[in-house]
Amino acid sequence: MGNPGRQGSFGSVIYFIVIFCLGLYFIFASVQGDYGLFRRVQVSAELRDLSARRDALAEKISILSNKTLRLSDDYLDLDLLDEQVREILGYIRPDEVVIR
Numbered sequence: 001m002g003n004p005g006r007q008g009s010f011g012s013v014i015y016f017i018v019i020f021c022l023g024l025y026f027i028f029a030s031v032q033g034d035y036g037l038f039r040r041v042q043v044s045a046e047l048r049d050l051s052a053r054r055d056a057l058a059e060k061i062s063i064l065s066n067k068t069l070r071l072s073d074d075y076l077d078l079d080l081l082d083e084q085v086r087e088i089l090g091y092i093r094p095d096e097v098v099i100r
Contacts, residue, residue, distance in 0.1 A: 031037050070077035071084070085091050092098055 029036060033039070067080065069075060070080050
């Protein structure tokens with residue numbers, strides 16, 4: 001009929017191969033998967049990048065808020081107004097000489 005010891009060893013080999021393949025799959029998923037180590041490093045790098053961009057934008061917003069306040073009706077900075085008129089509209093005073 002067959003050797004009963006041989007069938008048991010064949011089943012254990014198949015069991016070992018299945019367990020080994022599952023182990024390889026989980027190791028691969030833990031390193032390369034959506035929540036793996038490589039993805040975690042990538043997310044950390046993106047977080048540092050976006051934090052730097054956020055800080056730069058916050059600084060830009062504070063500068064623009066300051067300029068908006070200085071040009072508002074409640075508080076008018078004449079030097080800033082003069083600078084903006086010269087830069088945007090290209091105005092000069094009659095007693096100035098323009099060198100290009």
